[in-house]
Amino acid sequence: MHELGLTQEVIEIACRKCEGARVRRVVLEVGLLTAVLPDAMLFCFDLCAEGTPLEGAKLDIRQVPGKARCRKCSKDLTLEQPFGNCPCGSLDLEWLSGQELRIVELEVV
Numbered sequence: 693m694h695e696l697g698l699t700q701e702v703i704e705i706a707c708r709k710c711e712g713a714r715v716r717r718v719v720l721e722v723g724l725l726t727a728v729l730p731d732a733m734l735f736c737f738d739l740c741a742e743g744t745p746l747e748g749a750k751l752d753i754r755q756v757p758g759k760a761r762c763r764k765c766s767k768d769l770t771l772e773q774p775f776g777n778c779p780c781g782s783l784d785l786e787w788l789s790g791q792e793l794r795i796v797e798l799e800v801v
């Protein structure tokens with residue numbers, strides 16, 4: 693389950709950013725191409741946040757679609773899953789975004 697490692701990373705970053713203050717809410721932007729399952733992540737978050745300034749904090753996950761460009765016809769595509777093909781039939785896509793995992797907001801008490 694790769695959500696566990698990612699969640700631990702998010703918590704570490706959030707802990708560093710909040711400098712010991714208690715965190716009430718974390719808003720996380722997750723690219724759909726990361727294939728992160730929000731439910732699994734929420735579950736891991738509650739577990740991993742225990743004993744940290746993030747204990748009891750609410751995790752808000754915002755999923756954002758990915759963008760890719762076809763290497764064959766240069767068309768830009770929006771992808772909602774970590775695979776896809778261009779309408780021209782090509783599978784040779786260059787992913788431009790959608791693999792990000794970013795803390796966009798950190799609400800401290």
Ligand SMILES: [Zn+2]
Pocket residue numbers: 762763764765766767778779780781782
């Ligand atoms: Zn194409």
